[in-house]
Amino acid sequence: MVWGVLGVFAALRLVVSEVFGHDGGRVTAAALALTPYVALAAALWALALLVRRRWWRGGVSVVLALLLAAPLVPRVVPDTQPAVTGPEVRVAALNLYFGKANPQAVVDLVRTHRVDVLSLLELDGPARTALREAGLRSLLPYEIAYPAGAGVGSAILSRYPIEELEATGPSTFSQPSARVMLPDSTPVDVVAVHPVPPVTDADGWRSDLAALPSPGSGDVVRVLAGDFNATLDHAALRALLETGYVDAAEQRGAALTPTWPRRRIGPPVPIDHVLVADEAAVLHFDAPVVEGSDHRAVVAHLRLPE
Secondary structure (H helix, E strand, O other): OHHHHHHHHHHHHHHHHOOOOOOOOHHHHHHHOOHHHHHHHHHHHHHHHHHOOOHHHHHHHHHHHHHHHHHHHHHHOOOOOOOOOOOEEEEEEEEOOOOOOOHHHHHHHHHHOOOOEEEEEOOOHHHHHHHHHOOHHHHOOEEEEEOOOOOOOEEEEEOOOEEEEOOOOOOOOOOOEEEEEOOOOOEEEEEEEOOOOOOOOHHHHHHHHHOOOOOOOOOOEEEEEEEOOOOOOOHHHHHHHOOOEEEHHHHOOOOOOOOEOOOOOOOOEOOEEEEEEOOOEEEEEEOOOOOOOOOOOEEEEEEOOO
């Protein structure tokens, strides 16, 4: 029974998702996020079978465990970064848990990590007011905000002047985008990412991710920051990375750090990300806890090309 379940899951992850690039429906998309746990379970099951001298099944389970674990290895090994010498920028994203995150904790996040650009998801009107009263506007005075209830509101806040863009296609939730002008006049484009969860609408989730812009070309580096409702085990996110982005957590060997859920029952998984065009360098990544949110924040310290 266990061996059969592991075999079906391995086929889903390694053939359906990896080879054919499809994550299936709501159930399979949710299951794929659990790949690291299933790889660990396969390894433990293989060990148990080998201890009991069930060599054939144990050997097959070892192979399944290795196949499932192989894609996870790059996520814990830091990558060599491009030798760029341009300006630095710190980009963070936080899902506010329907506006329930502690406003002072959000301000402390920005101050402690010296955040230059902040992507906020699940922002409603009362949360926006509370964040301003807590002093967030004094740290990040420039804002493009679409507050709304039911978790669909989003915003981009910046230390530096910003100009609103229309970089994304239609999406279920608000996904604003902006061009941030750094002090040396270097522009960087930032998108606040929040596709609908696949367990709610798998087709809408794929459509929302597919509508996100590619890194583009030219003199402007693009950053996607937010709650992607996807892990690196999802073909929909890997397809986005293949357009020319890198995942900041993976670049620093921290891509197995779970970001959700913190206040709900369930195995925690890394669904919050900062993606940046691959010509930029990722100097540091962190996923700090923010009081009141069911997500960890994600913070990436980036260096841009000149």
